Amino acid sequence: MVIECKHVWEYISEYLDGSLSPEVLEQVQKHLEHCEICSAILDSTRNILILTADERVFELPLGFSERLHAKLEAEIRSSQKS
Amino acid sequence: MKGTAENRDDAQIIASILEGNTHEFHELIRPHERSVYIMALSLLQNEADAEDAAQEAFLKAFRNLANFRGEAKFGTWLISITLNEARSRLRSRKNIKIESLDVAPDDQGNVSPALLRDWREIPSEALERKEVRLLLQQAVSDLPVIYREVFLLREVEELSVLESAETLGISIASVKVRLHRARMMLQKELVPKLKQVNPKRRWLPWL
Numbered sequence: 001m002v003i004e005c006k007h008v009w010e011y012i013s014e015y016l017d018g019s020l021s022p023e024v025l026e027q028v029q030k031h032l033e034h035c036e037i038c039s040a041i042l043d044s045t046r047n048i049l050i051l052t053a054d055e056r057v058f059e060l061p062l063g064f065s066e067r068l069h070a071k072l073e074a075e076i077r078s079s080q081k082s
Numbered sequence: 083m084k085g086t087a088e089n090r091d092d093a094q095i096i097a098s099i100l101e102g103n104t105h106e107f108h109e110l111i112r113p114h115e116r117s118v119y120i121m122a123l124s125l126l127q128n129e130a131d132a133e134d135a136a137q138e139a140f141l142k143a144f145r146n147l148a149n150f151r152g153e154a155k156f157g158t159w160l161i162s163i164t165l166n167e168a169r170s171r172l173r174s175r176k177n178i179k180i181e182s183l184d185v186a187p188d189d190q191g192n193v194s195p196a197l198l199r200d201w202r203e204i205p206s207e208a209l210e211r212k213e214v215r216l217l218l219q220q221a222v223s224d225l226p227v228i229y230r231e232v233f234l235l236r237e238v239e240e241l242s243v244l245e246s247a248e249t250l251g252i253s254i255a256s257v258k259v260r261l262h263r264a265r266m267m268l269q270k271e272l273v274p275k276l277k278q279v280n281p282k283r284r285w286l287p288w289l
Contacts, residue, residue, distance in 0.1 A: 006192075012266070014262070036199050037199060044198065044201040048218075052221075052222060056215060057219060058123070064136075072111075075141055075145075
């Protein structure tokens with residue numbers, strides 16, 4: 001069975017997660033082999049996911065850790081007294 | 083990492099804390115600081131509020147540590163506490179119109195990706211540039227909240243589909259649908275912007 005581009009787009013997320021059924025996976029892979037548009041959509045999506053997951057994108061505010069542990073220390077000390 | 087504690091797992095540290103070595107809570111939560119902050123930020127969309135909520139979530143985790151049963155990972159339990167804390171703060175923000183946290187428009191139409199014929203990979207070194215980091219942050223924070231939550235749990239916190247479903251109290255099918263939409267929305271939003279990141283780079287024509 002041949003599938004169209006718009007159907008392939010619906011499978012991109014599960015394709016990236018490796019959770020497609022073997023039958024669907026085969027159809028998608030066959031389509032990707034000859035469709036440069038869907039291949040580029042897949043590559044760009046994968047690229048964007050790698051970039052957004054990078055630690056540098058969402059960073060802790062400066063001093064976050066110090067302030068947090070100071071608060072925790074106060075809580076821990078007061079818990080020891082009670 | 084301190085050498086002595088390297089090989090202790092969370093369960094051992096938690097048992098020790100509950101036996102009275104309460105100062106070990108510092109060590110227990112150190113690997114989770116960033117993930118708790120990011121989840122608080124994803125809902126509250128404001129650094130100061132997110133820091134405040136994250137601190138409160140850690141304090142609540144400390145006070146309720148005896149209730150942690152070890153069925154989920156400690157990190158997942160912490161994220162649940164954080165989401166509850168952030169949601170209750172969202173609800174108490176008065177006179178501010180907020181997105182509904184409960185409505186799940188999973189039956190909305192499909193998201194079409196940005197079409198292109200070739201993708202030149204953006205290497206991770208591009209993240210050294212602040213403009214690139216800001217582009218990505220903005221695109222994620224512009225996602226509707228139900229997609230943003232799932233996306234961050236899966237991509238940034240690296241939870242499984244099942245863990246994400248349990249943390250959010252939604253079905254696995256919903257996680258998959260929301261994750262797919264989030265990824266497609268980001269592709270659609272970011273592809274045209276990222277291609278301009280390096281004007282010297284030659285790109286093939288767009289459809």
